[in-house]
Amino acid sequence: KNQVEQSPQSLIILEGKNCTLQCNYTVSPFSNLRWYKQDTGRGPVSLTIMTFSENTKSNGRYTATLDADTKQSSLHITASQLSDSASYICVVSAAGKELSFGAGTTVTVRA
């Protein structure tokens, strides 16, 4: 069973609207959590990193949250643009272990 579960698997939103992606994990002991953006046919690029003590972190129109108690993270996209169309991957790092990757959420922004 995958230790990082993302939802929804995919979503379609209209340009200018907001959306929220979810990431639940069971990885332990928790070290940090990163959200990556992967454009179609390209390699993933890191958007944010969340450590245990951080609850919220923003990178432009992207805002990530972390609840280490419930082992949940979210990525909120504000005022979506066509360029936000991509897959968003949640990656959790555990001390002394390999990274655990979620399957990703595919976001499609339509004009």
Add this chain to the structure above:
Amino acid sequence: SQTIHQWPATLVQPVGSPLSLECTVEGTSNPNLYWYRQAAGRGLQLLFYSVGIGQISSEVPQNLSASRPQDRQFILSSKKLLLSDSGFYLCAWSPLRTGATGELFFGEGSRLTVL
């Protein structure tokens, strides 16, 4: 600045043919290097990682092998491709061993189709 190059970007190979994907990193020394495979609808799967020249660790037993002949060069190979080897292969590097706070920097990927 550091850059990572991966090639070829796309290739179509018949079953039983050999494979060689290359990856090089510029602008850094002693990087940790990784090969991942990404299947549709699934998370990235770590295939191999290397912490130094000639040091290769395999995460999943399979039809593939990896080599690191130089500090910043990582090669993914196969002697005889299988249909199941089709997928999107990503090379990545990091300045720290995964499991720490080190970020992974990915190449552009190689789309392999085995027919």
